Amino acid sequence: MKTYIFKNNFIIGFFLTFLFCSSNLYGSDTKLIKVDWSFNGITGKFDRSSLQRGYQVYNEVCSSCHSMRLLSYRNLGEKGGPEFSIEQVKAIASNFEVQDGPNEEGEMFVRPGRPSDKFVSPYPNVQAASAANGGSYPPDMSVLVKARKGGADYIYSLLMGYDNSPEGFELEEGVHYNKYMDGNKIKMAKPLSEGSVTYADGTKATETQMAKDVTTFLAWAAEPHLEARHKTGVRVIIFLIVLTILVYLSMKRLWSRIDSEQ
Amino acid sequence: MDKSGKKDRRDFLFTASYTVGAIGLGATAWPLIHQMNPDRSVKALATTEVDLSQIQPGKSITVLWRGKPVFIKRRTEGEISEAKSVKLEELKHPEKDEDRVKKEEWLVMLGVCTHLGCVPLSDKGEYNGWFCPCHGSHYDTSGRIRKGPAPTNMEIPKYEFVDNNTIKIG
Amino acid sequence: MSEDNYVPSSKFGKWFNDRLPLLTLSAHLREYPTPKNLNYWWTFGGILTFCLIAQIVTGVVLGMHYVAHADMAFDSVEHIMRDVNYGWLLRYIHANGASMFFLAVYIHIFRALFYGSYKSPREVIWIIGMLIYILMMATAFMGYVLPWGQMSFWGATVITNLFSAIPLVGESITTWLWGGYAVDNPTLTRFFSLHYFLPFIILGLVILHIWALHIPGNNNPIGIEIKKPSKDTVPFHPYITAKDLFALMLFLIIFSGFIFFSPNILGHPDNYIPANPMITPSHIVPEWYLLPFYAILRSVPDKLGGVLLLFASLFILIALPWLDRSKVRSAIFRPIYKNFFWLLILDVLVLGYMGAMPAEGTYLLIARIATAYYFLHFLVILPFLSSVEKTDPVPISISEPVLK
Numbered sequence: 001m002k003t004y005i006f007k008n009n010f011i012i013g014f015f016l017t018f019l020f021c022s023s024n025l026y027g028s029d030t031k032l033i034k035v036d037w038s039f040n041g042i043t044g045k046f047d048r049s050s051l052q053r054g055y056q057v058y059n060e061v062c063s064s065c066h067s068m069r070l071l072s073y074r075n076l077g078e079k080g081g082p083e084f085s086i087e088q089v090k091a092i093a094s095n096f097e098v099q100d101g102p103n104e105e106g107e108m109f110v111r112p113g114r115p116s117d118k119f120v121s122p123y124p125n126v127q128a129a130s131a132a133n134g135g136s137y138p139p140d141m142s143v144l145v146k147a148r149k150g151g152a153d154y155i156y157s158l159l160m161g162y163d164n165s166p167e168g169f170e171l172e173e174g175v176h177y178n179k180y181m182d183g184n185k186i187k188m189a190k191p192l193s194e195g196s197v198t199y200a201d202g203t204k205a206t207e208t209q210m211a212k213d214v215t216t217f218l219a220w221a222a223e224p225h226l227e228a229r230h231k232t233g234v235r236v237i238i239f240l241i242v243l244t245i246l247v248y249l250s251m252k253r254l255w256s257r258i259d260s261e262q
Numbered sequence: 263m264d265k266s267g268k269k270d271r272r273d274f275l276f277t278a279s280y281t282v283g284a285i286g287l288g289a290t291a292w293p294l295i296h297q298m299n300p301d302r303s304v305k306a307l308a309t310t311e312v313d314l315s316q317i318q319p320g321k322s323i324t325v326l327w328r329g330k331p332v333f334i335k336r337r338t339e340g341e342i343s344e345a346k347s348v349k350l351e352e353l354k355h356p357e358k359d360e361d362r363v364k365k366e367e368w369l370v371m372l373g374v375c376t377h378l379g380c381v382p383l384s385d386k387g388e389y390n391g392w393f394c395p396c397h398g399s400h401y402d403t404s405g406r407i408r409k410g411p412a413p414t415n416m417e418i419p420k421y422e423f424v425d426n427n428t429i430k431i432g
Numbered sequence: 433m434s435e436d437n438y439v440p441s442s443k444f445g446k447w448f449n450d451r452l453p454l455l456t457l458s459a460h461l462r463e464y465p466t467p468k469n470l471n472y473w474w475t476f477g478g479i480l481t482f483c484l485i486a487q488i489v490t491g492v493v494l495g496m497h498y499v500a501h502a503d504m505a506f507d508s509v510e511h512i513m514r515d516v517n518y519g520w521l522l523r524y525i526h527a528n529g530a531s532m533f534f535l536a537v538y539i540h541i542f543r544a545l546f547y548g549s550y551k552s553p554r555e556v557i558w559i560i561g562m563l564i565y566i567l568m569m570a571t572a573f574m575g576y577v578l579p580w581g582q583m584s585f586w587g588a589t590v591i592t593n594l595f596s597a598i599p600l601v602g603e604s605i606t607t608w609l610w611g612g613y614a615v616d617n618p619t620l621t622r623f624f625s626l627h628y629f630l631p632f633i634i635l636g637l638v639i640l641h642i643w644a645l646h647i648p649g650n651n652n653p654i655g656i657e658i659k660k661p662s663k664d665t666v667p668f669h670p671y672i673t674a675k676d677l678f679a680l681m682l683f684l685i686i687f688s689g690f691i692f693f694s695p696n697i698l699g700h701p702d703n704y705i706p707a708n709p710m711i712t713p714s715h716i717v718p719e720w721y722l723l724p725f726y727a728i729l730r731s732v733p734d735k736l737g738g739v740l741l742l743f744a745s746l747f748i749l750i751a752l753p754w755l756d757r758s759k760v761r762s763a764i765f766r767p768i769y770k771n772f773f774w775l776l777i778l779d780v781l782v783l784g785y786m787g788a789m790p791a792e793g794t795y796l797l798i799a800r801i802a803t804a805y806y807f808l809h810f811l812v813i814l815p816f817l818s819s820v821e822k823t824d825p826v827p828i829s830i831s832e833p834v835l836k
Contacts, residue, residue, distance in 0.1 A: 042693055070507065070510045070514070071514075072303070072306065074302075074306050075514070078302075115306065116303075116306035116307050139705075142510065143510070143704045144704075146696060146701060146704040147701050147702070147704035147705050148701055149701050151701075182714075222704075224514060225513075225514075225520045228520075229520065229521075229524075229692055229695075230692065230693070232521070232692060233688065233691070233692020233693055234692075236688050236692060237685060237688050237689070237692070239282075239285075239286060239289075240286075240681060240684055240685050240688060241685065242282060243279070243282050243283060243286055243681060244678065244681035244682060244685065246275070246278055246279040246282055246283075247279055247283075247674070247677050247678045247681050248678050248681075249275055249279075250275055250276055250279045250674060251674040251675055251677070251678045253272055253275060253276075254670055254671060254674050255671060255674075255675075258468060258666055258671065293517070293518035293521055293522065294489065294493055294522075296517045296518060297493055297496070297497075297516055297517050297518050297519060297522060298496065299517055301497075301511075301515040301516045301517055301519070302514070302515040302516075302517075303511065303515040304515075
């Protein structure tokens with residue numbers, strides 16, 4: 001009886017403390033905007049058209065400062081992603097100039113991109129990127145969604161979180177106020193406003209629409225195999241449940257010999 | 263009667279468990295094996311485009327494709343007719359020259375000896391084609407084995423003419 | 433033991449067994465008399481063996497694609513995640529497998545604490561187990577460095593810097609560990625080599641651990657000595673193998689839940705940022721399974737003091753068989769010790785939580801109290817209870833309490 005009380009009290013006590021403190025773990029305390037992403041949950045999937053629009057936003061707005069060096073153009077055509085057609089992927093890739101070489105003369109040269117090439121970066125290296133952006137490095141976006149607490153919700157909230165700074169809040173030159181950035185200061189100016197992009201599929205390019213689309217695209221970029229992972233996971237767990245039941249019944253059948261021998 | 267019925271049920275349960283378990287083990291083993299197969303980035307580099315405009319008649323170039331050399335030869339009239347005139351019965355691996363080329367002026371083949379994988383030398387050997395120094399295989403102007411231990415003709419990879427001056431291999 | 437009489441059924445079997453008695457060993461393992469009253473807390477040894485093999489297999493396979501160089505490590509892990517066939521699956525199994533490995537080892541250790549499995553004559557099993565645990569922590573620590581993210585780099589920096597606290601030779605040892613003047617490529621390459629190597633030492637120790645166990649035989653929930661074999665035991669196969677397999681299945685369901693639906697929840701987002709020696713993350717934290725020790729380390733303001741206390745916290749665990757001398761093994765019959773057992777679990781959970789918090793203010797105070805209590809438990813409470821505790825009467829045999 002005494003043990004029972006002790007055990008359960010500590011369990012309750014621990015979890016209450018945990019819940020109370022857990023928001024303090026890291027990052028800003030401001031509650032993020034929660035979006036019901038299509039890729040959330042056990043059966044989450046990416047919305048193909050949103051991914052394609054998101055790529056357009058990345059390409060036309062973000063890619064001037066943010067690299068995505070871990071992605072290849074062919075990823076845009078692979079299953080589970082925006083699933084552009086092969087022709088579209090070749091066309092997209094060929095829009096970019098890729099450095100290649102050395103040729104037989106020993107010189108580096110430039111050629112149109114191919115699907116097998118990695119995404120071209122706006123700057124040759126981290127230092128050039130920082131220097132061109134007031135000393136702040138615009139992070140590479142390949143795994144950005146996984147590199148921030150709050151994931152897709154954080155990215156979306158940040159994009160929607162620009163506001164006027166409150167009374168008395170000091171902002172240096174070139175720094176902007178953002179409700180969700182740690183410390184509320186961000187060097188990036190508000191990147192999205194209504195009509196920044198004219199969507200190829202005709203969707204109205206409101207701020208929320210673009211923010212949702214580009215966040216969905218970034219979520220895919222960070223986790224291109226999410227759909228396969230979810231699909232495999234459902235199958236694996238169902239299989240394991242079946243096998244567990246079989247093993248359980250076998251075990252019970254075996255042990256009935258021992259119990260009956262008492 | 264009752265005992266054997268019970269035994270059958272028990273055996274079925276155990277058999278079913280073992281079977282489902284075996285399926286699980288197999289399904290687990292597959293990713294462990296398949297991860298060693300060529301990955302996506304390797305497969306993406308599986309095609310190469312080659313510019314043919316600089317190659318003079320009678321000359322050949324060697325390009326790297328999927329880690330192996332590919333011979334591209336611009337054959338002269340004499341080499342083409344020589345290749346066409348060979349009787350199939352004389353060949354260890356009978357293949358018509360027409361079946362080995364898309365445009366008869368251009369011979370595109372994997373520069374790997376089909377014996378044990380060495381790279382044959384061009385413009386050598388008794389058949390006016392290639393000679394493999396490793397074990398003495400002789401290939402003719404169509405890249406077919408004529409003398410020596412190699413069992414088959416040099417392999418023709420998948421390729422196509424993108425335009426008159428460019429081929430895409432793979 | 434009956435397996436001395438084991439005769440292989442086939443001629444080839446007999447010929448081979450005479451030269452290398454693997455079939456005798458197999459017969460011993462199958463017939464090994466195991467107490468029939470073992471509960472599910474006893475299934476974690478089998479689960480741990482599975483975890484070790486799973487980590488080794490996925491690790492070897494990942495090692496076929498990973499590049500251990502500071503300039504390429506992070507990208508090679510992403511290459512695995514994106515391009516290698518099933519690479520994402522192998523990586524997530526390996527990363528979450530480490531967490532599952534530690535979850536299982538903590539349950540396994542606390543089982544021993546509750547049922548007195550560390551007591552005579554099982555002290556050497558316990559010590560080997562502690563060595564396995566220490567090697568697991570070293571292996572996991574080095575493994576976490578390999579992706580070369582921000583936490584990889586800075587966690588490595590913080591922990592390797594601890595060695596500089598050693599008087600006289602500290603700086604030299606740290607430089608020797610680094611292979612340079614800071615954590616950098618030489619550190620990464622040697623950590624890869626050792627991370628690949630140590631699990632095989634662990635495997636050897638696991639074999640010794642099981643061998644040492646098979647001498648006295650398993651402990652059991654009521655902690656009494658039982659005759660082996662007898663009607664109180666069952667042959668290991670098929671009874672215990674089936675039960676262990678069932679427990680393993682449940683474990684795999686939980687494991688799969690993490691792999692397929694929350695593969696990054698136990699990790700830290702900062703480790704998806706490539707290592708940057710110029711920028712320190714705001715909060716450097718190790719993986720969850722190292723948090724209690726991290727809290728103990730930081731509870732002492734002095735660097736050397738913290739390191740010494742950290743090693744002391746492990747050492748007193750090793751010394752446990754000699755600190756707790758109660759003649760009664762199982763906590764089922766030790767009503768007072770039982771409560772302190774649960775308090776210890778609470779204490780370790782609090783320490784773990786504090787390890788994740790910044791080491792300041794109230795958090796630091798609580799961490800210090802929890803650290804002090806940890807040492808109080810082992811150094812004061814246990815020895816005191818050994819002599820003073822009035823234990824409940826212990827049954828004479830396994831079947832006896834049932835008949836009552």
